[in-house]
Amino acid sequence: MTILDGKKTAQDLKEEIKVAVSEIKKNGKRLPHLAAVLVGDDGASLTYVGSKVRSCDYVGFDSTLIKLDESTTEETLLKKIDELNQDDQLDGYIVQLPLPKHIDEEKILLAIDPTKDVDGFHPSNFGRMALEMDAFIPATPFGIIELLERYDIETSGKHCVVVGRSHIVGRPISILMSQKGPAGNATVTLAHSRTQNLAELTKNADIVVMALGIPEYLTAEMVKEGATIIDVGITRVADVNHPKGYVIKGDVAYDEVAQKSSAITPVPGGVGPMTIAMLLKNTLFAYQRKG
C-alpha cells in the first residue's frame, strides 16, 4: 500500500518553484507577485491566508496581504479589485472566501480579471478548463491531478467515482479526470447527496475521490480491494483528549480503508498541503504567461 504523501509532494513542488524563482532573480527580472484579499477576522480564513503568504515568502515570490475590515462595503471591495486588476506588477490574486454576508460573492468573483484569477474560480477559467483550453485550474483538483501523476497512478480506462459535486472540488475533478490530459481518460461517475446505492458505486470503483465533508463516511466495506483512495475531506471533530480540543478527520475511515487500498491520501498531509503548492504553481504560470 502506497501512502500518497501530499506533504512531501507539496514540499518537492515548492523546491522546484524556488529553483525557478532563483533563476528569475539571477536574470535580474521582476519576481512573481501574489496578493491575497481578506475581509473580516474569520479565524480559519486568517490561518489559510497566513499560510499562503508564508509559502510565497518561502519560494521567493513577492506577496501582499490586503486586510480589510469586516464592515467593508461591496463597493469598496470592488474598487480594490479594480486596482488589483490594473496593477501590472501583480501576477495573480485571490479573494479569500467566505466573504461577509452583506457582500455578493458572485459579483466579486466576476469582477476578478480572469488572467489574474489564480484560484481558477472565475467562470471564464472554469469554462476554459472544461473545454480543454489553457486555463487556471482550481488548486484542490489541480493538486489531486498532480499527486496522481507523481505517484504514477494509472487512470486511463479506470472507473473513478467522485463523491460530492461542489464547484471547487467535485465538479472540476470529475471533469479533469475524464478529459484527455494528465491523470485523465478515466470513466468518471459523479455521485452526490441524491445518489442512491452509493456503496454499490464505490465498491466497483478503481479510484474513489471523497469530497463530501462527512467525517469517516467511506468505510472498508464500501471499497474494492486494491482501489486508490483520495480523501479531500477536512472536518474538525471535537476531541477533549487533544490539546486543541479537536482533531481533523477526512471523509475516509482511514485505518480500515488503508488496509484494503493500493494507494491512499492521509488526512492531514494528503490533498490539503497540495492546495497551496498548486496556488503557487498557478501564480508562476500567470507570471510566465505575462512574459
Place this chain on the structure above:
Amino acid sequence: MTILDGKKTAQDLKEEIKVAVSEIKKNGKRLPHLAAVLVGDDGASLTYVGSKVRSCDYVGFDSTLIKLDESTTEETLLKKIDELNQDDQLDGYIVQLPLPKHIDEEKILLAIDPTKDVDGFHPSNFGRMALEMDAFIPATPFGIIELLERYDIETSGKHCVVVGRSHIVGRPISILMSQKGPAGNATVTLAHSRTQNLAELTKNADIVVMALGIPEYLTAEMVKEGATIIDVGITRVADVNHPKGYVIKGDVAYDEVAQKSSAITPVPGGVGPMTIAMLLKNTLFAYQRKG
C-alpha cells in the same frame, strides 16, 4: 413504451415562442433578431443554417444570414464579428461550424460577445453553466433537458450513463443532469473511447444518452429493461435503396432497444429537431435579458 417525440415537442416550443413574439409585436416593440454567419459552401452547413433562418421566420424573429466566401480571411471574419458584437439591434448570433481550415475556430469563438453567444460555446457561458449561474446552454444538451422535462422522465437519484465526451453534447449534458436544475440530480457517469466494459455500465443505467457518432452501437443486450434512451447520433449511412442514396442512423439499434426501453428518442425526429427550437429559445432569452 413512450416515444420521446422531438419533432412534436420542438413544434410545441416554436408555437410558444410565436405567441411570445406576437405579444412583443402587439406592444410595438423591436423584434428578437438572430444572425447566422456561414463561411464557405459546405452542403450540410448550408442546410443547417437555412433551416435555422426559416425557423426564425416561422416564429416571427428577424433574421440575417451572412454568407462569406470560402476564401474569407480570419481578419475579415473577426472584423465581421466585431460588427455583430457592436450591433445593438442584434440579440444573438451563431457562427456555423466547421470553419475553413485556414481560420482558427478557437480564436473566432473567443471573439464572440458572450451575451450574444446563443450557441453557448464561449468558455464564459460554458463556465457559467457549469457553476450554475444564468447562462446560454448549448442547444443540443438544452434540448435533451427540455425533452426529459416535458415527458416527465424522473432523473433525480437515477443513474445516467452518457456515452461520448464532446464539448457540445457529452460534456455539457453530463454536467447539467448531475446539477440541481431541471432534469437534474442524476448520478451521471461519463463514458468515452477509453472506457472499458461499456456494456456493463449501460446495462445498469436508468438513462442512457448516446452521443458517440457510431451508427446502431447500442444494442438491446446493452440496456436494462425499462431504461430511458436518448439518441444524439446522426450518421449518414449509404443506402442504394433510398432515393437520397443514404439513410440517417442514430447511435442506437432502435427497433430492438425500443422494445426493452420505457422511453426512447427516435432518429430522425428525436433530439435533432429540438436543437433549433432551443436556439430560438436562447435568442428569446438574449432578447429578454437586454430588456
